[in-house]
Amino acid sequence: xxxxxxxxxxxxxxxxxxxxxxxxxxxxxxxxxxxxxxxxxxxxxxxxxxxxxxxxxxxxxxxxxxxxxxxxxxxxxxxxxxxxxxxxxxxxxxxxxxxxxxxxxxxxxxxxxxxxxxxxxxxxxxxxxxxxxxxxxxxxxxxxxxxxxxxxxxx
Amino acid sequence: xxxxxxxxxxxxxxxxxxxxxxxxxxxxxxxxxxxxxxxxxxxxxxxxxxxxxxxxxxxxxxxxxxxxxxxxxxxxxxxxxxxxxxxxxxxxxxxxxxxxxxxxxxxxxxxxxxxxxxxxxxxxxxxxxxxxxxxxxxxxxxxxxxxxxxxxxxx
DNA sequence: GCAATCCGGACCAAATCAGTACCCTTTAAG
DNA sequence: CTTAAAGGGTACTGATTTGGTCCGGATTGC
Numbered sequence: 001x002x003x004x005x006x007x008x009x010x011x012x013x014x015x016x017x018x019x020x021x022x023x024x025x026x027x028x029x030x031x032x033x034x035x036x037x038x039x040x041x042x043x044x045x046x047x048x049x050x051x052x053x054x055x056x057x058x059x060x061x062x063x064x065x066x067x068x069x070x071x072x073x074x075x076x077x078x079x080x081x082x083x084x085x086x087x088x089x090x091x092x093x094x095x096x097x098x099x100x101x102x103x104x105x106x107x108x109x110x111x112x113x114x115x116x117x118x119x120x121x122x123x124x125x126x127x128x129x130x131x132x133x134x135x136x137x138x139x140x141x142x143x144x145x146x147x148x149x150x151x152x153x154x155x
Numbered sequence: 156x157x158x159x160x161x162x163x164x165x166x167x168x169x170x171x172x173x174x175x176x177x178x179x180x181x182x183x184x185x186x187x188x189x190x191x192x193x194x195x196x197x198x199x200x201x202x203x204x205x206x207x208x209x210x211x212x213x214x215x216x217x218x219x220x221x222x223x224x225x226x227x228x229x230x231x232x233x234x235x236x237x238x239x240x241x242x243x244x245x246x247x248x249x250x251x252x253x254x255x256x257x258x259x260x261x262x263x264x265x266x267x268x269x270x271x272x273x274x275x276x277x278x279x280x281x282x283x284x285x286x287x288x289x290x291x292x293x294x295x296x297x298x299x300x301x302x303x304x305x306x307x308x309x310x
Numbered sequence: 311g312c313a314a315t316c317c318g319g320a321c322c323a324a325a326t327c328a329g330t331a332c333c334c335t336t337t338a339a340g
Numbered sequence: 341c342t343t344a345a346a347g348g349g350t351a352c353t354g355a356t357t358t359g360g361t362c363c364g365g366a367t368t369g370c
Contacts, residue, residue, distance in 0.1 A: 002157060002158075002159060002235065002239060002242055002243070002244060002274070003157075003158075003244070003326095004157060004244035005358075005359090006358085006359070007358085007359075007360095009267075027314090027315070027316090028315085028316080029315095038360070038361085040360065040361055040362075041359075041360060041361085043316085043317095044359095044360080044361090046316090047316080047317070047318080050316090050317090057315095057316065057317090058315085058316085058368085059314095059315060059316045059317080059366075059367045059368060060314070060315060060316080060366095060367050060368020060369055061312095061313065061314040061315065061367095061368060061369040061370070062314080062315080062368080062369060062370090063314080063315050063316060063367085063368070063369085064315075064316085065316090076270060080157065084157060087157055088157070089157060089158070089159035111281070111285060111286045111288065112164075112286075114281065114285070115231060115277075115278065115281050118277035118278070118280065118281065119157070119274050119277050119278070121277070122270070122273035122274050122276070122277045123270065123273070123274070125273060126266070126269065126270050126273065130266060130269070131266045131267075133266070158357090160327075160328090161327085161328070162327090162328075182345090182346070182347095183346080183347080184346095193329070193330085195329070195330055195331075196328080196329060196330085198347080198348095199328095199329085199330095201347085202347075202348065202349080205347085205348090206348095212346090212347060212348090213337085213346085213347085214335080214336045214337055214338090214345090214346060214347050214348085215336060215337025215338045215339090215344095215345070215346060215347085216337065216338045216339060216343095216344065216345045216346065217337090217338060217339080217345080217346085218336090218337070218338080218345075218346045218347065219346075219347090220347085311370100312369100312370085313368100313369090313370085314367100314368085314369085314370100315366100315367080315368080315369100316365105316366080316367075316368095317364105317365080317366070317367095318363105318364095318365085318366100319362105319363090319364090319365100320361105320362090320363085321360105321361080321362080321363100322359105322360090322361080322362100323358100323359090323360085323361100324357105324358085324359080324360100325356105325357085325358075325359090326355105326356085326357075326358085327354105327355085327356075327357085328353105328354090328355080328356090329352105329353090329354090329355100330351105330352085330353085330354105331350105331351090331352080331353100332349100332350085332351085332352100333348100333349090333350090333351105334347105334348075334349080334350100335346105335347085335348070335349095336345100336346085336347075336348090337344100337345085337346080337347095338343100338344095338345085338346100339342100339343085339344085339345095340341100340342085340343085340344100
């Protein structure tokens with residue numbers, strides 16, 4: 001199973017919790033209370049998100065975090081990249097010459113990259129606002145199954 | 156980084172090696188020699204692929220493995236599912252009620268499922284034949300789409 | 311100045327994964 | 341019929357990664 005880090009799941013939970021505020025900054029501890037997650041973990045997530053520009057942080061007393069952009073301008077791919085690092089399904093693309101034999105002869109590299117691009121495109125198509133939306137039958141996506149037909153063509 | 160099991164990468168290498176044969180069955184050790192991978196590992200991969208019906212195995216003396224279908228009828232999603240199990244990015248969808256609080260109130264479940272479907276669809280669009288094809292400039296992707304230049308490298 | 315808050319590390323325990331080895335069953339060749 | 345070759349399955353171990361915690365600083369508002 002392709003696993004997504006649990007931290008990334010938490011990040012979505014935290015970010016959706018921030019959407020519900022009154023617009024003011026949220027402290028790490030208040031978000032931890034609201035989400036039920038351990039405070040240090042929430043702090044770690046917020047730091048990672050801020051480092052990638054998804055959060056605007058304000059230090060000092062009465063400081064806190066704020067979403068850097070509107071929820072529909074933040075997509076899942078960006079969140080994953082902030083928490084888990086670059087989205088790449090395999091590391092055959094770099095280093096480890098012993099595994100593939102001669103790297104220059106390994107024809108899989110470019111093709112894995114194609115797969116990576118397809119997955120990345122799929123993840124970029126889902127915004128934070130989509131994730132926060134309750135999972136009722138979604139009017140925005142009339143056909144749910146072929147969620148992103150554009151990426152299917154792009155492969 | 157979303158990581159794909161190294162075994163899955165090896166599986167693609169082994170399967171592409173099988174495509175190059177004369178159509179006869181391949182033994183695990185001969186494939187291990189051709190690919191440079193450890194023999195027990197190759198055997199493990201072949202067993203997993205055979206269990207999911209991607210391989211046809213023939214036991215006994217002069218036995219071996221054979222691709223169950225044509226290379227363009229096998230896609231990457233099937234290989235991943237055979238090696239790594241079902242394709243799901245998060246396990247928030249099941250169990251672990253402590254993490255999400257009350258599961259029935261967690262609105263993320265349905266949305267992660269949507270993401271999972273998108274990724275699965277992307278992976279189903281790449282066949283084994285595509286992976287074996289040398290990585291010539293791809294006419295299907297006209298522009299590299301540096302829509303987000305800052306994050307293009309990071310994602 | 312003091313307190314609250316973020317920042318950036320290092321650090322440890324737990325889970326997961328890759329790889330290996332062992333033994334059994336099946337099958338074809340001689 | 342015997343024998344050996346090959347797959348089938350399971351269990352084990354070492355290494356890597358991950359989740360989570362903690363601490364000392366830096367920064368800002370009161």
